[in-house]
Amino acid sequence: QKEVEQNSGPLSVPEGAIASLNCTYSDRGSQSFFWYRQYSGKSPELIMSIYSNGDKEDGRFTAQLNKASQYVSLLIRDSQPSDSATYLCAVNRYSSASKIIFGSGTRLSIRP
Amino acid sequence: DGGITQSPKYLFRKEGQNVTLSCEQNLNHDAMYWYRQDPGQGLRLIYYSQIVNDFQKGDIAEGYSVSREKKESFPLTVTSAQKNPTAFYLCASSKTIGTDTQYFGPGTRLTVL
Numbered sequence: 001q002k003e004v005e006q007n008s009g010p011l012s013v014p015e016g017a018i019a020s021l022n023c024t025y026s027d028r029g030s031q032s033f034f035w036y037r038q039y040s041g042k043s044p045e046l047i048m049s050i051y052s053n054g055d056k057e058d059g060r061f062t063a064q065l066n067k068a069s070q071y072v073s074l075l076i077r078d079s080q081p082s083d084s085a086t087y088l089c090a091v092n093r094y095s096s097a098s099k100i101i102f103g104s105g106t107r108l109s110i111r112p
Numbered sequence: 113d114g115g116i117t118q119s120p121k122y123l124f125r126k127e128g129q130n131v132t133l134s135c136e137q138n139l140n141h142d143a144m145y146w147y148r149q150d151p152g153q154g155l156r157l158i159y160y161s162q163i164v165n166d167f168q169k170g171d172i173a174e175g176y177s178v179s180r181e182k183k184e185s186f187p188l189t190v191t192s193a194q195k196n197p198t199a200f201y202l203c204a205s206s207k208t209i210g211t212d213t214q215y216f217g218p219g220t221r222l223t224v225l
Contacts, residue, residue, distance in 0.1 A: 092210060104152070
């Protein structure tokens with residue numbers, strides 16, 4: 001089992017719809033969770049961090065965390081073509097507190 | 113203007129050569145990291161440093177070396193022992209090690225000729 005798992009996609013969503021990206025993790029002691037967006041050929045940029053169970057909203061983005069189910073998701077409302085990118089989920093590895101583990105990413109495509 | 117810089121943007125290496133990738137940050141962060149990304153893959157940790165003059169191996173350290181002589185700088189050397197070095201290399205930093213958000217530089221794309 002991978003430490004951080006994401007569906008590789010591509011996930012195709014019509015413009016204006018809600019895109020839902022999911023991530024599961026294996027380390028039950030993990031405390032910090034991050035979503036990064038990476039455009040092709042560019043470096044990852046932070047979208048959101050979340051540390052507590054529940055929802056956290058920032059503009060069109062909502063991160064959801066459920067530690068009991070070891071599940072974190074990212075919702076993108078009113079999807080725009082500029083949201084087309086790969087989204088990386090990252091989780092800290094509690095058993096080795098110095099490392100954050102990245103999933104392999106979900107490729108999102110917003111179709112006009 | 114705070115941030116992380118990496119140079120060069122593109123680098124070509126001949127077989128048997130060592131090459132050094134530069135990473136500089138002016139965010140006053142204690143922790144710095146090097147990752148490797150292969151096409152369609154996630155990020156894999158090569159080395160990390162919690163503080164000046166200290167660094168630790170990550171998950172794929174073989175064939176790489178680093179130094180941390182200054183807080184701002186964390187150069188990565190790709191040695192000839194790294195058999196498949198063609199990849200996108202990303203440097204990151206965070207305020208402290210562990211749970212803090214990591215911020216990335218623009219990356220260096222290394223190609224072996």
